[in-house]
Amino acid sequence: MANKLINQMGLPKYIANVFTARNITTAKEALSLTEFELMEVLDVNLAEVTSAIARISEITCPPYQTVLSLMEQQVQKEHNGGHLSTRLKGLDDALCGGIPFGVLTELVGPAGIGKTQFCLKLALLASLPEAYGGLDGRVIYIDVESKFSSRRMIEIGSKSFPEIFHKKGMAQEMAGRILVMRPTSLSEFTESLQKLKISLLQNHVKLLIIDSMAALVAGEQGQGAPRQHLLGWHISFIKSLAEFSRIPIVVTNQVRSQIRDEACQYSFQVQNREKALHEHTEYDSHLVAALGIHWAHAVTIRLVLDSKSGKRFIKLAKSPISPPLALRST
DSSP: OTTOBGGGTTOOHHHHHHHHHTTOOBHHHHHTSOHHHHHHHHTOOHHHHHHHHHHHHHHHSOOOOOHHHHHHHHHHHHHHSOEEOOSOHHHHHHTTSSEETTSEEEEEOOTTSSHHHHHHHHHHHHHSOGGGTSOOSEEEEEETTSOOOHHHHHHHHHHHOHHHHTSTTHHHHHHTTEEEEOOSSHHHHHHHHHHHHHHHHHTTEEEEEEEOHHHHHHTTGGGTOOHHHHTHHHHHHHHHHHHHHTOOEEEEEOEEEOOTTOGGGSTTOOSOHHHHHHHTSOOOOSEEETTHHHHHHHOSEEEEEEEETTEEEEEEEEOSSSOOEEEEEO
16 A cells, blocks of 8 residues: 555645655655655645645555454455365364465474374375365475485375275376475575476466475584574565465474573473373473574464374464364374
8 A cells, every 4th residue: 555656545636746746656655754844845835735644644554453353354364265184173173274375384393203294195185186175286395304205105195095096097196296306405495496486386286395494404504604594585485485376385394402491482382281182282392493483483384293102292383363272193
């Protein structure tokens, strides 16, 4: 609205022409000046300036909304925006259908907890035909740590979707829809990202996975730049990719030991592990996600994988539409 043209705001023709003659054409340009500055520039009296500014402000400023209406809009947006089902009912219900399109979803957990396996299953779900609940599209899987295993993916598919994978040629067809990239450095990753914007649309890509983001910058630490500085451009670009392509983007992240007084900075630092695991509420952790607070604020959805007494849990730690919750995972 700030770039709306002044001559389209219903001002008296005389005043609108004066603004144009003085090369003040948008609401932003007009509202950037004080009333007395406008009097001098436009050579009109205070009453005319005040009236013009009031009209420009009225049209430019959005109307007020109640908290209830904002909540209803958000829920409606989540339902209409599109989702990739995780096939975990509790998680899908909390997210209004699954991993949302157009935003950045982060998967956090210690090594060996199953982050890559979760990503492999999401890749299969995105490539499934729509008749079977999939997105019937291609997947770009950026495999930073060389953990992607085509054999393991087929095993997961055969176990999770036997009715599909036992059909002749179906496993090969779905595997052919998953494109794997393996950048060996942050600079290679940067170059790959820049080429993705057009590829996402041209190749009918329905999911982008980056596994893992923290591993990309691990080798860059010796150069003296903090992780958040190294990733500043990447954070912005990945978020813009999600918004531009309207597909889900899933990024895995590692964990590190928590330092003193740090827990309050992270959304998944909560208390009462035992209570949470039994009542599906919140639980404590001595680990925090890597990459720092700037990255933590950049993600829209944060899922935390954890285990206790041999049982695995997935926690929805950050979401604009759901409170934190913990669910058993298999």
